[in-house]
Amino acid sequence: MSKEEFEFIGKKIFKNRVELARLLNKNIREYTKEHSEKFTLLESESLNYRSQLIGYFGEALYKNEKEVFKSVGKWAKDVANLTIRYGISLTQILRVISLFRPVIWEIFTEELEQNRFSCNTIVEIASRFDKLIDSVFRITGEVHDQHYNELKKSASIELEELSVPVVPISSGIAVLPVIGSVDYDRAKRIMEVSLNEAIRLKLNYFIIDFSGVSIMDSIVANSLFQIAKTLQLIGVEIIITGVRPSIAHVINRSGLDFNPKIINSSLENALSDLGFKQVSTV
Known part of the structure; x- marks a missing residue:
């Protein structure tokens, strides 16, 4: 595998990030309809956030890995806080994040069918994406946990105050x-x-x-x-x-x-x- 191969597919993902985000939105609509779950984010807003993350997936193949992970970490925190504000549960957002994988894999499948890259190259690229997805899962979970703990602490304080009414x-x-x-x-x-x-x-x-x-x-x-x-x-x-x-x-x-x-x-x-x-x- 070569640096040129990574850069080629990474830039292809970045260039097509908006189209891939639209495909992702379509998959999410079908998925949420099947599970009777509704997401309150505006279409344009969700498209923007999802295309950003897909763009980071592409940049992870040809830019500094630490910088990309830093950007992904900020993205995960921002989106996690946004989902809390909109009342989207942790289970819902994690299900949506999991749908990024099959969308990205469509590009891999296309490249494999055209025999442009070896299987080893695709496996290595997939490994990098998995690390990024895992970091999004972890940070999103941490933000939601922190929010839950703050709510629990606030409720406990309110309960204490109610238990001692002067x-x-x-x-x-x-x-x-x-x-x-x-x-x-x-x-x-x-x-x-x-x-x-x-x-x-x-x-x-x-x-x-x-x-x-x-x-x-x-x-x-x-x-x-x-x-x-x-x-x-x-x-x-x-x-x-x-x-x-x-x-x-x-x-x-x-x-x-x-x-x-x-x-x-x-x-x-x-x-x-x-x-x-x-x-x-x-």
Whole structure:
């Protein structure tokens, strides 16, 4: 095999990149119709991106390999981000990328039929294309994975915020209704939110209602004790309401010395003690 052979077929691919992209678009339309999948990219937009990649396949045979791989890497990142913006799944885009191979192979088949190049030359060229395709697969997958992880992290943060909802009642008074089980991580989150919101809202009284909590261990009970002590240090009076007998037993068994004044039987009673009265609608 010679450099001239590589350059000949590489430039032929580059010269015909737009026509090959049109053929690819046709194949994709047939493929997506068969699989009942729709792609929202405009025809002109998809033609431009696909012809670019086909052009890089051609340049890989007669230009600096590192530079071509760099261009292909940028192309893969741009297209992967574009597919995310258009709501195209990773599975869909990988299926489309896989269709580049048969289109490129049409040129190979033509050259083989005309006996212009040896089989060894075609195999070597195919090997280079496979490396480029593999890099596109890898980079596209990495971009989609990163996007998925960011979404998951964002959803986790939103869920955490929803799990610790501080509700202002009036000037200087707020309630934190805790629902569900409380583990160490959530207790830590409760402490962080309690301190931040107590300062932000300039609270005098902070009520934490545990009537919706079913499970709490001694470690979490200790965290609760620390929340009370810390808030008291910054001048906030903490009131704990809705403590179930099972949770009271855990607190007792832990030997924690809670001030009786900060524990109330119910949220209603605590608000009543603070001057809130039920208004009759009759």
